[in-house]
Amino acid sequence: MFSGIVEGTGKVAKIEKEKDNITFTLFWDKADELKIDQSLSHNGVCLTVVAVDPEEKTYKVTAIRETLIKSNLGLLEEGSEVNLERSMTMNGRLDGHIVQGHVDQTAICTAVEAAEGSWYYTFEYVFDKEKAKQGYMTVEKGSVSVNGVSLTVVNSRDNTFQVAIIPYTYEITNFHTFQVGSVVNLEFDILGKYMSKLLKYQ
Secondary structure, three states: OOOOOOOOOEEEEEEEEEOOOEEEEEEEEOHHOOOOOOEEOOOOEEEEEEEEOOOEEEEEEEHHHHHHHOHHHHHOOOOEEEHHHEOOOOOOOOOOOOOOOOEEEEEEEEEEEEOOEEEEEEOOOOOHHHHOOOOOOOOOOOOEEEEEEEEEEOOOOOOOEEEEEEEHHHHHHHHHOOOOOOOOEEEOOHHHHHHHHHHHHO
């Protein structure tokens, strides 16, 4: 379980393909604090740490076929920046929102607009009416996870929405690498999914 408050970015150091799976080796300055079997969010995708090299400050995670199909991890290259967040502790404040690390689908960045010190990003995703009835959608001023970053939705439409990015988020996450055409991971708000399910049985 995560909060969508990204701790920083790591860089892909190596990519190893084995059948339908991909094992990523990533460099992160906090890698020496990680432990094998620990959950870590990568662009919003929960993956398990399978190896750690404290001296090199690298670690390994493996993404299976299902994860690669639903996320942008299969598009990563050596040198790609990845948003990273360790699982949240239950004795502190929830600064973002509840993020499971279970990506629902990808979206494409269709616009990046500078706004006197901040930025507006527009994202477009494939809209499915039946899935929307199950909570797979955005709502105005609601929460959404974009590449693992907890954000507030503005200008929500059926298949598009915008988010406003402050300078701190721009610098500490991989948002500064996004451009028109960039593919990002989306996780819709789990509370909306539960509410949609409950309303179905009213």
